Every structure is written in C-alpha cells, then in structure tokens.
Amino acid sequence: MGESFQITEQFSGEQFRCKPGQSVLKAMEQKGLKCVPVGCRCGGCGFCKVTVLGGDYECGKMSRVHASPEAINQGEVLACRVYPLTDLIIECQPQSIVGLDSEHTTTKAIR
Template identity: 35%
Template sequence: MIIAEKKAIPIERELSKYCIDIPSLGISFQSDGNTNLLRSMMMSRHSGIAIGCRGGGCGICRIRVLKGEFASQPMSRQRISLHEEAAGVVLACRITPLSAMVVEPMPLDPAKPSPYHKAIG
C-alpha cells in the first residue's frame, strides 16, 4: 500500500480558483487548488463526470485531461494503466487542479469491470 504524505499547500494555491471545462457537455465549474476535481464538480452541483466510490478504487470517474496542470494522488493500476495515465487519462477523484483545465469524461473499459456496475445482459 502506498501512503502519500500531505504537504503544506502554499497560500497562493489555496486562494486560487481554476475554471474546469467539459466542452462536450457544455459544463464549466470552478475548482480551488485544495479540492479534487470530482468533489469540486459535485460542490458546483454539476454531474458531467460519473461518481462512484470517490476514493480511486472503482474507476467510474475516468477522464482525459486535454489541457491544464494538476497534482495527482496514486491511482489503482487496475483502473488506470501507466500507458493511459501517460496519455492523460486519470481519475477525477485523484487529481487536484493547479491551473484551468479542459477535460472529457471517459467510459469505463469493459475489460476492467467496476464493482459498482452490474453487468447488463
């Protein structure tokens, strides 16, 4: 198990507000440098990114970052491979914006089923 240390956040980051855009859905919301992207979306009462466990285990909140910078916490390799992460695919619950961002929701990979979704068939 990897345990990440929580580091002090510079005050200028704490006070920053970043615009997060999801152009395919026509959604924009604000996020600070202290709150993960998924929680920021929920606090703004938007629903463009699917919500699951909120801890990085289910993979439901997969997004592709098209533009912007972020800090990242460890993600389950069962949900996000190193190749996907290198291509900008991350879990919204595990990243904190460090700038304005443009993101797109990504569907779950059917080969990596989530415990939060039942098979339909």
C-alpha cells in the same frame, strides 16, 4: 474569493471552479454536475474516469487497473484523484449504466 481554477468539460461546455488542493470530482459534485458516475471517491473503482485535454495537474494514488501509467501519461485519470495546478479542459468518460447493473444481482427470499 481566493485562487481557484476553471475546469471546462469539452463536449457539454459546462464550467466549474476548483480550489487548490481540491479534487476535480469534489468540485464537480459541489457544482451539481454529474458527467461521470461516482463510486468509492478514493481512486479504487475507476468510475470517475476523465481525460485531461489541457492544463497542468497533480495526481493522487489511483488503481493501476483503472489508470495505468500509460493511460495517465495520455491524460486518462480518475477525477477523484486529480488536483489542478492551472485551468483544465477535461472530457468526461461516463461508464454505461447497463454495464454497471450487470455486475449486481438481486435475490428474493423464498417463503
């Protein structure tokens, strides 16, 4: 197996491997972990926000609404747009499912 990086989620202790050039979210999904909600997978929705507590990484384009330059400097990034350069320690920040449901409405057809 070629080079890969170990990603550790601080609170759960879950660990998974991430290949160079692979996003943390993609590696997390391949391992079957669900520590963050998944939305658009392209840096726009903000659902997969994590905090990188240790290690080096590169970031792809992310919505400034969900990942401001200040937040990125503090390690608050979107897992779908984070590519490790070394082993990482992350903290997942799952959003409330209740908060997500309140944005959606259901309508019924009247007959």
